[in-house]
Amino acid sequence: MTQSAAVPSLQEDVIRARALDRSYTRGRAYYENGDVFSVTWRDGRLTAKVQGSQSEPYLVQVDFEGNDITGAYCTCPYDWGGDCKHIVAALLFMLHKPEQVDCRPSLADLFTPLNREQLVTLLLELAEDVPEILEPLERIASRLSTRGTASPASSAQPQPPVDLDLLRQQIRANVRAAVQTGHGDDWYDDEFYDSDLEAALTPALERGQALLDAGQARSALVLLETAAQAWDDGIDSLDEYVVEAFEDFAEEFTYPLAELWSEALLSADLTPEERKDWAEKLEEYAESLYGGVSLEMAATAAQQGWDYPPLVAAMQGNITSKGAWEGEVPDYADSLAEIRLRILDQRGQHQEYLNLAQAEGQVMSYLHMLIRLNQIDKAVNEAMEMLTMPDDFLAVARKMAEHGFDEQALSLAKYALTLDETQGKGALAEWLRDQAQASGQMDLALQAAQCALDEHPNLENYRAIQKVTGKQWEQLRPAALDAVARGSSAEDKVAVYLYEKMYPQAMEIVDNTSWYYNITPVIEAVKTEYPEWAFEQCRKRAEGIMDAGRSKDYATAAEWLCLGRDILCAAEMQSAWESYLSHLLKIHHRKYALVPLLKNLQQ
Numbered sequence: 001m002t003q004s005a006a007v008p009s010l011q012e013d014v015i016r017a018r019a020l021d022r023s024y025t026r027g028r029a030y031y032e033n034g035d036v037f038s039v040t041w042r043d044g045r046l047t048a049k050v051q052g053s054q055s056e057p058y059l060v061q062v063d064f065e066g067n068d069i070t071g072a073y074c075t076c077p078y079d080w081g082g083d084c085k086h087i088v089a090a091l092l093f094m095l096h097k098p099e100q101v102d103c104r105p106s107l108a109d110l111f112t113p114l115n116r117e118q119l120v121t122l123l124l125e126l127a128e129d130v131p132e133i134l135e136p137l138e139r140i141a142s143r144l145s146t147r148g149t150a151s152p153a154s155s156a157q158p159q160p161p162v163d164l165d166l167l168r169q170q171i172r173a174n175v176r177a178a179v180q181t182g183h184g185d186d187w188y189d190d191e192f193y194d195s196d197l198e199a200a201l202t203p204a205l206e207r208g209q210a211l212l213d214a215g216q217a218r219s220a221l222v223l224l225e226t227a228a229q230a231w232d233d234g235i236d237s238l239d240e241y242v243v244e245a246f247e248d249f250a251e252e253f254t255y256p257l258a259e260l261w262s263e264a265l266l267s268a269d270l271t272p273e274e275r276k277d278w279a280e281k282l283e284e285y286a287e288s289l290y291g292g293v294s295l296e297m298a299a300t301a302a303q304q305g306w307d308y309p310p311l312v313a314a315m316q317g318n319i320t321s322k323g324a325w326e327g328e329v330p331d332y333a334d335s336l337a338e339i340r341l342r343i344l345d346q347r348g349q350h351q352e353y354l355n356l357a358q359a360e361g362q363v364m365s366y367l368h369m370l371i372r373l374n375q376i377d378k379a380v381n382e383a384m385e386m387l388t389m390p391d392d393f394l395a396v397a398r399k400m401a402e403h404g405f406d407e408q409a410l411s412l413a414k415y416a417l418t419l420d421e422t423q424g425k426g427a428l429a430e431w432l433r434d435q436a437q438a439s440g441q442m443d444l445a446l447q448a449a450q451c452a453l454d455e456h457p458n459l460e461n462y463r464a465i466q467k468v469t470g471k472q473w474e475q476l477r478p479a480a481l482d483a484v485a486r487g488s489s490a491e492d493k494v495a496v497y498l499y500e501k502m503y504p505q506a507m508e509i510v511d512n513t514s515w516y517y518n519i520t521p522v523i524e525a526v527k528t529e530y531p532e533w534a535f536e537q538c539r540k541r542a543e544g545i546m547d548a549g550r551s552k553d554y555a556t557a558a559e560w561l562c563l564g565r566d567i568l569c570a571a572e573m574q575s576a577w578e579s580y581l582s583h584l585l586k587i588h589h590r591k592y593a594l595v596p597l598l599k600n601l602q603q
Contacts, residue, residue, distance in 0.1 A: 007041050007098040008067045011458055012518070013489050015091045018069070019083040027088025028517050033553055036093040043106035048090035052076060060090040096518060164223070167204060168230040174200035175234025179242055197246060198253040200234060201227060208260050217268035221278070224261045228285055228295075231257075235290040243290070250291030258294040258332075262301035263339045270305070278302040297332040301339070311340075314359035315352040323359045333360065341365055363387070367396050376405050380412055390416050391424030394431055401435065410436055414444060417451055426455030430464075437468060453480060457487035459495040491518050498525045507533055523563065531571035538564030539580075546584070551593045558597040565601055578602075 016024050030036065035051040044064050049057040063071040078084035083091075094101055104110075111119065127137060178197045204227030211220040231254070235243060246253075265278060282299035286292045304311060314324040325333065337360035344353040350373060357366035363386050370379035383396050393416035400409035413432040419425065429452035436445035449465040462480060469476050484496045490513045497506035503526045510516045519537050527534035542560035545553045561584075568577040581601060588594050 006103045007046075007094055007101050008064050009460075010067060010069075010091065010095050011456075011460065012092075012095060012491050013456070013458065014069075015083075015088060015095065016489075018072070019085075019088050023078075023082060023085045024088050027083075027085035028092060030085060030089035031092040031096075032517065034556055036089050039090065039093055039097075039100065040102045040104060041094075042104045043108075046090065046094055046101075048093065050074075050086040050089050052086060058086045060086050062087065062091065096520075164226045167207070167223070167226055168233070170203055171200055171227055171230035172234040172237065174203070175231065176237055179238060198256070201231060201253070201257055204230075205256055205260055208264065212260070212264060212267060217264045220260070220264040221268060224257065224264060225281075227257065228254075228289060232289055247290075251294045252291070254289070254291035255294045258297045259335055259339065261295065261298040262336060263343065265298060265301045266306070266339060266343055270302075272305075275302045275305050294332075296330070297336055300330070300332075301336060311356075315344075315349075315356050317355045319355070319359045323361065324356060334362070337362055338365070345369075364392065364395065368399050371396075371399050371403050371405070374403075376400065376408050380408050383412055384415060387416075388419070389421055389424055390419055390428040393419075394424065394428040397428075398431070406435070406439060410439065410441065410444065414447075417448065422455065426452055429455060430461065433464060433468065442468065450483075453483045457484045457496075458489070458492040459499055462496050462499070490516065494518075494522060498522065501525075503529060510537070523567075527567045527570070531567050531573065534567050535564045538567070546588055546591070546594060549591070551591070554591075554594045554597055557594075558601065561598070561601055 019027065030050055030052075037049050037051070037057075039046070039048040046060075046062040046064065048060045050060055051057045059075045061071075061073045062069060072083050072087045074084050074086045076084055076086055078086075111122075114122065123137065127133060175197065178200050204223060208220045208223050208227070211217070211223060261282070265275070270278070279299050279302035282295050282302060286295040286299060289295065306312075308324075308326075310322065310326045311324040313320075323329065323333070324337070337356065341353055341357055341362060344350075344356065350369065353369055354366060357363075357369065367379050367383055367386070370376070370382065379396070379400070383393065387393050387396070393412060397409040397413040397416075400406075400412065410432065413428060413435070416428055417425070417432065429448045433445050433448035433452055436442070436448055445468045446465070449461070449468045453461045453465050462484060465476070465480055466473050481496070481500075484493055487493055490509050494506045494509050494516075497503070497509070498521065506522055507526060507530065510519065510522055516522075519541070523534045523537050538560045542557040542564070545557040545560075561581075565577050565581075568574065581598065585595065585598055588598065
């Protein structure tokens with residue numbers, strides 16, 4: 001079942017901006033060649049398979065919140081920055097062929113009607129059909145059993161004791177299982193880079209967090225130390241070349257452990273002697289553990305506790321350039337500050353929260369807390385004083401609107417439009433335009449709409465300003481078209497020109513672009529008035545495949561030729577088509593995979 005309305009709305013310039021030029025170009029080629037398949041949309045997640053250079057297709061997963069991408073993953077080994085070509089190809093498929101995306105119900109909707117017996121049957125059959133899922137199922141079942149059946153409302157209830165011996169075995173096994181060495185242990189194989197050592201600690205992190213949420217910080221400390229020791233044992237069991245290969249990333253693997261350990265230390269009511277013992281122990285781990293450097297943060301949390309003099313002074317409002325630190329500020333200062341702020345919030349110490357956030361430069365946390373405390377005028381003034389980037393202003397304005405301070409949100413966003421900084425201004429202007437229009441402030445909506453079009457001259461913003469202007473549109477239309485003409489994206493310009501039926505302008509852009517990718521909508525729009533031009537676009541794409549001898553793409557070439565044939569015949573130019581097809585059959589008569597496809601195009 002397909003249901004394009006459920007698929008997010010995404011602009012091509014967003015896809016382009018997320019990838020390096022080479023990745024975007026190659027991803028576009030994958031999409032054009034039909035290498036994207038099994039495209040599915042379910043509950044905020046797009047999944048797809050993309051046939052790459054290997055025999056097995058790569059798996060792509062892109063997570064969305066509304067129309068915004070929150071995460072994108074691919075099983076390929078790409079690690080050069082931005083989205084890989086396979087992610088680009090999948091997103092282009094979703095953009096241009098939303099009707100071919102298989103929209104499925106969320107798993108919650110799918111499983112909720114099933115009774116216990118049906119769910120058990122489902123899991124057993126799944127384990128039988130997919131043996132590699134056995135270990136993840138066991139891990140999840142073990143995790144759920146430690147949580148019991150408590151509802152979210154009862155999360156503060158004591159957690160069942162954790163079997164530490166079982167946890168040790170599980171982490172050791174996970175470390176070994178996380179390393180994918182491919183064929184012949186060749187560390188240049190793609191499989192090697194699919195290794196996920198960090199995931200080995202996931203069971204401990206989840207159970208440790210559950211203990212913290214239940215107020216059992218001391219139990220969490222015992223669990224985390226057990227996890228660290230098991231991690232070290234697991235690393236010792238790996239081949240030396242594997243350990244060396246990942247050594248540069250080892251600190252990243254253990255950083256989540258360090259963060260949770262720091263939070264447990266600061267949440268537990270420890271005596272000075274206990275804190276000293278933990279600090280010494282963690283300093284040893286920092287030196288001896290694989291990736292243990294990250295645990296310096298936890299050692300610092302144990303040493304300082306909550307009575308570290310600079311910290312106390314900062315929470316009391318005595319703010320200096322050093323913040324909550326006496327000597328050199330460490331790299332993990334922001335992470336430790338965020339942990340402290342989270343604990344202060346849980347304890348209801350909001351003034352201390354505000355003071356520490358200011359001292360540690362946690363500007364967004366500081367402003368969001370002011371909004372939560374209904375100190376809205378101060379939040380507006382402080383935002384104007386502290387913020388410089390439009391996207392930060394947008395985040396604060398949205399938070400104000402979420403808490404019912406609509407007028408202040410609009411005022412703050414309007415102020416941010418005057419900033420010289422352009423990065424993020426387009427998104428800010430689009431949000432302000434829609435909010436102002438919804439509240440009936442049409443002058444402000446028009447101002448924001450003009451800014452949005454200047455920053456992102458695409459069809460969406462063009463139509464939005466047309467809607468805002470109403471009867472003034474014909475007067476303002478030339479300026480809006482000028483803004484579009486100044487844009488850098490050929491496809492955005494063409495989309496607007498097609499919308500306005502300015503076909504010659506759209507065709508000129510296509511002709512002046514070395515390879516215009518999204519050509520089909522242009523062909524469909526102009527084919528009646530300009531059939532020869534439309535046919536020429538089909539011909540170029542078909543011949544590009546046929547002349548190169550790309551046999552696996554001959555079917556695509558035939559599709560282009562079929563479209564071109566229909567265009568010429570509809571324009572009563574059938575003789576021109578027959579002559580052209582005869583020419584193709586003559587020059588490609590040795591391509592036995594192509595000839596039957598060409599003959600099928602005969603009238």
